[in-house]
Structure formats: structure tokens, C-alpha cells
Amino acid sequence: MVEWTEQERSIITGIFANLSYEEIGPKALVRCLIVYPWTQRYFSSFGNLYNAEAIRGNPNVAAHGIKVLHGLDRAVKNMDNIKATYAELSVLHSEKLHVDPDNFRVSSAGLQQMHSAHLKADRLVSRRLTFPLFLHQLLADCLTIEIAAKLGTAFTADTQAAFQKFLAVVVSALGRQYH
Amino acid sequence: MSLTDKDKAAVKALWSRISKSADAIGADALSRMLVVYPQTKTYFSHWADLSSGSAQVKGHGKTIMGGVALAVAKIDDLTNGLLDLSEKHAFQIKVDPANFKILAHCLLLVIANLFPADFTPEAHVSMDKFLGNVALGISERYR
Numbered sequence: 001m002v003e004w005t006e007q008e009r010s011i012i013t014g015i016f017a018n019l020s021y022e023e024i025g026p027k028a029l030v031r032c033l034i035v036y037p038w039t040q041r042y043f044s045s046f047g048n049l050y051n052a053e054a055i056r057g058n059p060n061v062a063a064h065g066i067k068v069l070h071g072l073d074r075a076v077k078n079m080d081n082i083k084a085t086y087a088e089l090s091v092l093h094s095e096k097l098h099v100d101p102d103n104f105r106v107s108s109a110g111l112q113q114m115h116s117a118h119l120k121a122d123r124l125v126s127r128r129l130t131f132p133l134f135l136h137q138l139l140a141d142c143l144t145i146e147i148a149a150k151l152g153t154a155f156t157a158d159t160q161a162a163f164q165k166f167l168a169v170v171v172s173a174l175g176r177q178y179h
Numbered sequence: 180m181s182l183t184d185k186d187k188a189a190v191k192a193l194w195s196r197i198s199k200s201a202d203a204i205g206a207d208a209l210s211r212m213l214v215v216y217p218q219t220k221t222y223f224s225h226w227a228d229l230s231s232g233s234a235q236v237k238g239h240g241k242t243i244m245g246g247v248a249l250a251v252a253k254i255d256d257l258t259n260g261l262l263d264l265s266e267k268h269a270f271q272i273k274v275d276p277a278n279f280k281i282l283a284h285c286l287l288l289v290i291a292n293l294f295p296a297d298f299t300p301e302a303h304v305s306m307d308k309f310l311g312n313v314a315l316g317i318s319e320r321y322r
Contacts, residue, residue: 034300035307052301141284145303148288149295157214157231160288164215 002169004079011162015147016076021069024150028143029065030055036138068139075170086173136174140167180308187254189305194251196297197290201248204293205240206231208285216281222274243282250313261316269320276321279314286310 004012033040033055040049046060055061078085144164148155182190197204210231212219226235246264253260268274287306291298298306 031300031303035304145288145291145298149291149298152292152295155292157211160211161215 002080002082007158008162008165009079011159012076012079012166015151015159015163016073019069021066024143024146025065025067025069026062027065028139028146029061029068031146032139032142033061035142039135039138042135069143072170075166075173079166082169083173083176086170087176136171140164140171143167180311182254182305182308182312186305186308189302190251190254190309193290193294193297193302193306194248197294198248200293201244202237202241204286204289205242205244205247206237207240207293208282208289209240209243210236211289212282212285215285219278219281222272222278247286247313250309250316254309257312257316258319261313262319265317265320268317269322276314276318279310279317283307283310283314 033043033049034052043049043061043064046064047058048054049058049061074085075082144160144167147163148160151159213223213229213236214231220229223229223235223239226233228235230236246261249264250257250261287298287303287310290306291303
């Protein structure tokens with residue numbers, strides 16, 4: 001069970017309350033795809049990622065960056081049980097199917113739909129992708145860098161510590177269902 | 180992942196923008212490391228004051244950035260250029276090389292924090308590769 005101080009809670013909720021998802025989400029994912037190009041492997045269905053210019057201009061990348069950030073909202077609202085919060089998402093991430101990323105709806109109906117589609121389509125089984133655990137940490141690092149760039153002097157060492165701790169817990173929770 | 184000509188140009192360009200603030204960058208990166216990664220404090224148990232404003236932290240931040248400056252100057256041959264520093268780290272200081280990644284992360288973060296417009300993803304990837312190669316150069320004489 002992760003312990004949070006009052007200061008850490010207020011730092012995390014404060015960062016997300018003042019966050020521009022539309023600005024930071026895309027920037028973080030763009031940075032990850034440029035700085036760690038091997039992560040492009042997991043976004044082959046997104047279209048042109050051929051160079052930095054293409055990555056920056058890719059609307060699928062931008063949309064997905066925003067989605068990822070909103071995916072953190074649940075953890076912010078459930079800081080005392082991030083592990084359970086992401087149990088469902090973790091299964092999804094570890095069993096990513098080669099389908100349109102829009103299917104990543106985190107509803108139980110969506111999960112059932114994906115699993116039954118998976119069972120029906122043999123071709124999907126052989127092309128199953130699994131996200132590496134490293135991808136989450138690399139993306140977390142890029143998000144930290146973007147927040148640091150945005151917040152300037154407000155991004156104190158204590159703020160950095162709290163934010164990195166929060167992301168580490170999220171990354172760990174996402175990795176729990178891998179097998 | 181060795182440095183391409185493009186990487187070297189990017190590092191030198193970024194360095195020219197940030198080097199006048201080198202002391203501040205070093206001090207901030209070091210003090211962040213001590214707060215965010217408290218296990219690193221073990222290497223500084225001989226310091227009286229590990230807080231961010233302390234003379235020792237500031238002084239050592241400056242020392243670290245002196246090493247970075249040297250590495251920029253020797254960017255075409257880091258292995259040989261950093262041999263003396265490597266001997267020092269290997270035989271005298273004996274800091275676990277795993278910590279180089281931690282300090283590199285803090286340096287990159289501080290640069291992003293102080294120079295957001297200059298620390299583009301392109302500058303970031305070259306600087307990340309550069310610091311990785313610096314770490315390799317420092318580790319050269321370890322075993």
C-alpha cells in the first residue's frame with residue numbers, strides 16, 4: 001500500500017488541476033517517439049512517423065497523447081488504490097490487439113467486445129503485440145520533462161519527487177498484469 | 180548508440196545556449212538528485228549540509244558541470260578525453276555507474292526547466308545520447 005503525505009497529494013492534484021491536457025499530452029508522446037524512436041514500434045497503426053516533422057503533425061499521435069493523460073485522471077482520483085484502478089487497463093495493455101487504437105475504451109462492454117473479437121480472429125493471435133514495461137517508464141520520463149518545462153520555478157525538487165513517485169506507482173500498477 | 184555529426188552539432192548548439200548558466204544547472208541538478216533519489220546521499224555523507232542552497236552542493240554542482248564542459252570539448256573522442264575523470268571515479272570515488280543515469284535525468288530535467296524553448300525533442304535526444312556516452316567514458320576504467 002503506497003503512503004502519500006498531504007503535501008504529495010496536494011502537489012499531484014494541483015498539477016492535474018492546472019494541466020492543459022491538449023497541450024501537454026501530445027507534447028509528451030511526441031517527445032517520447034522522437035527521443036526513444038524504438039517506441040514507434042507500438043504505434044505502427046498511427047500512420048506516418050517517419051521523422052520528427054511527421055510525428056509532430058500526426059493527429060493520431062496528438063489524440064493519443066491526450067487520451068493517455070486523461071488515463072492518469074483515474075489514478076489522481078484514486079491515489080490510495082492505484083493498483084486496483086489500473087487492473088483492468090493493465091490487462092488491456094498486456095494483451096494489446098492489432099486493432100484500431102480507438103477500441104481502447106475502458107468500459108467493461110469494451111473489454112468484453114475486445115476479448116470476444118480476439119477469440120474469434122486467429123490472425124490476431126499471431127500478431128498480438130504486448131507493450132513493453134519500458135515504454136511506460138519512457139513515456140513517464142517524457143511527461144515529467146514536459147511538466148518541468150511548463151512549470152518553471154514551480155517545479156521544485158519536492159514537486160519533482162512527488163510527481164515521479166506518482167508516475168512510478170502508475171507504471172508499476174500497469175505492469176502488474178503482465179505474464 | 181554513438182554520436183552522429185547531427186548529435187554533436189545539436190549538443191554544441193544547446194551547450195552554447197546554456198553554458199553561461201552551467202553553475203546554476205549543476206547545483207540544481209545535484210540538489211534535485213539528493214531530494215528525489217535519497218539513496219544518492221550516501222556518496223555525500225562527509226558533507227555537513229546537503230540542502231539545496233548549501234555551499235557544498237553549489238560547489239559540487241560547478242565541479243560536475245566542469246566535467247560536462249570538458250566532455251563537450253572532447254566530444255569527438257570521449258573515451259580518451261575522459262580517461263582522467265574515469266580513473267578518478269573508478270579508483271577514488273567508486274560511485275556506482277547506475278547513478279550516472281539518475282544524474283543525467285536530473286540534468287536533462289533542469290535544462291528543460293530553465294530553457295524550455297531550446298530543449299526541443301531533437302535537442303533532448305542528442306543530449307540524452309551525449310550524456311549516455313559521457314557515462315560510458317567515465318565508466319571506462321571501472322573494471
